[in-house]
Amino acid sequence: MLAFWNCLEKGMSLSMVVVLVVLFLVAAYGVILYNGLVRLKHGVGKAWANIDVLLRQRHEELPKLVETCRQYMQHERNTLEQVISARNAVSSARELGDVGALGQAETGLRAGLGRLFALAENYPELKANDSFRHLQQRISGLESGIADRRELYNEAVNLNNVRIEQFPDVVLARAFGFKEAALLQFSEAEKADVNLKALFG
Numbered sequence: 001m002l003a004f005w006n007c008l009e010k011g012m013s014l015s016m017v018v019v020l021v022v023l024f025l026v027a028a029y030g031v032i033l034y035n036g037l038v039r040l041k042h043g044v045g046k047a048w049a050n051i052d053v054l055l056r057q058r059h060e061e062l063p064k065l066v067e068t069c070r071q072y073m074q075h076e077r078n079t080l081e082q083v084i085s086a087r088n089a090v091s092s093a094r095e096l097g098d099v100g101a102l103g104q105a106e107t108g109l110r111a112g113l114g115r116l117f118a119l120a121e122n123y124p125e126l127k128a129n130d131s132f133r134h135l136q137q138r139i140s141g142l143e144s145g146i147a148d149r150r151e152l153y154n155e156a157v158n159l160n161n162v163r164i165e166q167f168p169d170v171v172l173a174r175a176f177g178f179k180e181a182a183l184l185q186f187s188e189a190e191k192a193d194v195n196l197k198a199l200f201g
């Protein structure tokens with residue numbers, strides 16, 4: 001308060017002080033908005049990293065599953081190759097950070113795994129194999145985790161995307177190059193009800 005009166009005594013007008021206070025408040029508000037945008041951007045990155053951990057773990061487990069199945073399912077080579085091909089597509093999309101391609105690759109991989117697990121029902125020796133049962137449970141658990149984390153990722157993306165389009169955040173977002181993030185979406189076929197008749201004839 002003493003500094004305020006000193007400024008007035010030295011010839012600084014009251015209107016000049018008001019202008020400085022308003023400029024300070026506007027700058028402080030801008031910093032708060034900017035920090036909020038940074039926090040949302042990092043939230044998207046963190047949510048993506050959480051998905052990436054599970055994708056890597058599943059990536060390591062799938063060859064073990066396919067190798068275990070190959071020992072019993074010699075006549076299902078096509079299905080096994082589809083799972084490995086889809087696994088490689090997921091890995092490639094993940095490494096590139098291409099969320100759209102990852103969604104498509106995930107759809108293919110989930111369909112391949114569904115066929116593989118359905119076909120395994122025809123091989124009692126395979127179903128009785130401890131390694132297969134362990135891998136099936138492990139991969140199913142990872143799939144559930146990926147689905148849960150995908151939901152959290154998409155929520156973080158929605159919060160980010162809405163915020164950078166709202167006024168006054170949009171001004172700072174454009175000025176500082178904040179970009180929209182892509183949702184991780186699976187195809188409509190993935191979301192459709194499973195046709196059990198087609199799977200089990």
